[in-house]
Amino acid sequence: MKKILMLGGSHFQVPAIIYAKKAGYHVITADYLPDNPGHKYADEYHNVSTIDEKKVLQLAEKLRIDGIVSYASDPGAPSAAYVAEKLSLPGNPYESVRILQRKDLFRGFLKSNDFMVPETASFRDLNEAKEFAASRLEQKAIVVKPADSSGSKGVTKLLTIDDFDHSFQNALNYSIAKIVVVEDFIEKAIYEMDGDGFVWNGKLVFRCFGNQHNDLECNPYVPMGISFPYIQEKAIQQKAHEIIDSILTKLNMKVGGLNIEYLTDKDGNIYILEIGPRSGGNLIPEVIKLSTGVDLIAYSIEGAMGKDCTDLRMTETNGFYSSYILHAKRDGKVKSINIDAEIKHKIVQQNIFTKAGDAVKKFDGSNNTLGTFILKFENQDEMIYYLDKMTDYISVELF
Numbered sequence: 001m002k003k004i005l006m007l008g009g010s011h012f013q014v015p016a017i018i019y020a021k022k023a024g025y026h027v028i029t030a031d032y033l034p035d036n037p038g039h040k041y042a043d044e045y046h047n048v049s050t051i052d053e054k055k056v057l058q059l060a061e062k063l064r065i066d067g068i069v070s071y072a073s074d075p076g077a078p079s080a081a082y083v084a085e086k087l088s089l090p091g092n093p094y095e096s097v098r099i100l101q102r103k104d105l106f107r108g109f110l111k112s113n114d115f116m117v118p119e120t121a122s123f124r125d126l127n128e129a130k131e132f133a134a135s136r137l138e139q140k141a142i143v144v145k146p147a148d149s150s151g152s153k154g155v156t157k158l159l160t161i162d163d164f165d166h167s168f169q170n171a172l173n174y175s176i177a178k179i180v181v182v183e184d185f186i187e188k189a190i191y192e193m194d195g196d197g198f199v200w201n202g203k204l205v206f207r208c209f210g211n212q213h214n215d216l217e218c219n220p221y222v223p224m225g226i227s228f229p230y231i232q233e234k235a236i237q238q239k240a241h242e243i244i245d246s247i248l249t250k251l252n253m254k255v256g257g258l259n260i261e262y263l264t265d266k267d268g269n270i271y272i273l274e275i276g277p278r279s280g281g282n283l284i285p286e287v288i289k290l291s292t293g294v295d296l297i298a299y300s301i302e303g304a305m306g307k308d309c310t311d312l313r314m315t316e317t318n319g320f321y322s323s324y325i326l327h328a329k330r331d332g333k334v335k336s337i338n339i340d341a342e343i344k345h346k347i348v349q350q351n352i353f354t355k356a357g358d359a360v361k362k363f364d365g366s367n368n369t370l371g372t373f374i375l376k377f378e379n380q381d382e383m384i385y386y387l388d389k390m391t392d393y394i395s396v397e398l399f
Contacts, residue, residue, distance in 0.1 A: 001026045002066040004305060005059070005083075007050040007076030009038030011353060011369065012281040016071040017041045019297050025305065028063060030056065031076075050076035051176060057083050065089070067305040071257070071297075072281040074150040075176065077101050081277070090306045092199075092277060096251035100277045103181045104147040113250060115243065116271050120183035122147060126168050133182050134161050141185035144168060146175035151281070151366030152222040157185055186271055188263040193237075194226050196280045196288055197244070197258040198299055200309045204245040206296075207260065208288045208317065209237055213387045217329050218363040223282055227322035227387045228291045231380065232264065240270050247275060255309065257300040259284065283323035283372050290348070290374065291317040319376065320383040324390050326352060326371030327363030332398030334358045337371070343386065343393040349374040360396070370396060 003026040006017055017038045020027045029042040032049045039045040048055050050070065056079040060068060067090060068083050070076030078098050084091025099105045104122035111117045119136060123129035136142050137160065144167040145155040154174030156167040171180040190211075197207035209230035212223050230237060240262050248258075257279030262272045278300075279285050285296040292315040303309050326337070334356050339347075352371035354360060361368045373394065377383035386393065 002305060003028060003063060004301065005030060005063065005065045005068045006042070007031065007056070007068070007070040007080055008073040009033070009036035009042070009045070010073070011037055011351070011372070012072045012283070014038045014041060015286060016069070016279075016297050016301060020301050023298075023301060025301075028065065030059060050079055053079045053082040057086055060087060069256075069300060069304040070278050071300055072279050074101055074148075074276055074278065077277045090255055090304055092253050092256060093251070096253055097277045099251065100275050102148050102177065103145060103274075104179050106274070107181065107183070110272065115247065116269050118184040118186055118271065120181060122179050122181045124179055126165065129168055129180060129182055130161070130164055133158070133164050136182070136184055137161055143183055143185050144171050145181050146171045147179035147181050148176050149174035152219065153365035153367065155219070155221040157220065186263060186265050189266045189268075190232055190264065191230075192261060192263045192273070193230055193232065193240070194223055194261050194280070194284070195228070195230065196284045196296055197260055198256070198296060198303075198309070198312055199248050199253045199258055200255055200303070200312060202249045202253060204241060204248055204258075205309070205312050206294060206314055207241060207244070208292055208294070209240075209260075210284070210287075211384070211387070212261070213390070215327065215329070215363060215391060218327065219365070222363060222365055223325065224327060224363070225322050225324040225387050225390060226282055226284055226287065227383050228287055228320070229317040229380075231384070236264060236268070236270070240272070243270060243272060244275060247272065253277070255303040257285070257296055281366060282325060283374060287321045287323050287374055290376070291319060291321045293318075320378070320380055321348070322375050322377070322383060322387055324373040324375060324387070324394060325363075325366070325369050326373065326394060326396060327368060328360045328370060328396045328398060329391070330362050330398065332360060334360055335397045335399050338395050338397055340393040343375070346375045346377060346386070347373055348376050354396070360398070
């Protein structure tokens with residue numbers, strides 16, 4: 001029986017672990033959180049940090065694995081690429097994955113290859129960062145973010161220099177590399193695009209773009225839901241596809257799921273914000289499967305195990321689907337989970353991770369997810385209406 005090492009075991013990784021088991025693989029999970037829900041579905045679990053590349057390699061060598069994947073997890077992606085490269089397993093070039101996973105390296109790559117990129121710089125030192133920030137704030141708002149955090153943690157938009165010290169330290173706390181990126185804020189024309197794709201032999205062979213919805217009261221950069229299809233006109237989406245394809249080709253990417261984010265400004269310029277070298281969280285692959293019939297979880301696992309993925313093709317969406325992330329607007333204790341009767345019949349799937357009496361944190365990062373929903377709507381207008389107001393229909397009441 002072939003062995004697959006899966007880095008992580010969070011709620012968002014459970015579907016991939018279950019798929020690998022059903023596909024007949026011996027599934028090994030690894031991370032530093034033994035209570036993560038995914039581990040109980042695996043054949044074996046090892047307490048090894050997914051960001052410790054050398055220890056993950058030692059584990060992979062000891063277990064004689066046939067494939068490795070960091071599904072829906074940014075921090076583990078470089079380790080997966082490192083192991084795949086060292087053991088000649090299916091995967092992507094380690095340096096290319098590092099570039100995609102690190103915002104500072106990715107911005108540098110985009111700039112040096114003449115792609116659109118906001119004015120940006122990366123720092124370890126507060127004073128140097130503050131000087132740059134002050135110069136940019138004379139012209140426009142800025143965004144301060146960790147170079148390599150996951151789940152949109154540690155990101156702040158600033159209009160003045162007043163709160164810069166706190167924002168810098170907050171970003172630094174979430175950065176594994178202890179690097180903070182400071183860049184111009186881009187005023188988007190429509191919803192930020194958030195979706196998934198799949199790379200095969202250097203080409204973006206499939207992608208499904210969606211609308212990112214945010215709870216502005218919690219954190220305007222943490223998705224509370226993604227709805228499909230994307231409302232942007234098809235010609236602009238195709239242009240974005242071609243830009244992403246060019247980036248993947250230049251980086252010599254080979255195989256695997258991708259989580260992609262881009263935005264378009266009021267002048268029509270397309271800024272590729274992220275191409276995460278792994279499938280997306282927030283149930284994006286699951287919603288895409290309902291929307292298109294394409295099973296990105298299957299392709300991610302089978303691609304990592306060396307299967308041929310040449311049959312994967314672009315497929316248009318059919319219907320109107322979304323994910324929704326249950327969350328709290330502040331710290332507190334759960335009194336109840338409220339689901340309005342008006343929305344109940346639109347729920348296709350739900351999974352609630354919390355109960356009355358539990359202490360919960362404000363939704364300032366995906367790590368504070370309290371549950372997940374998939375919903376189906378009659379049309380685009382209805383979908384957009386409900387997603388933008390979903391906290392009125394599905395909410396957490398606190399003591």
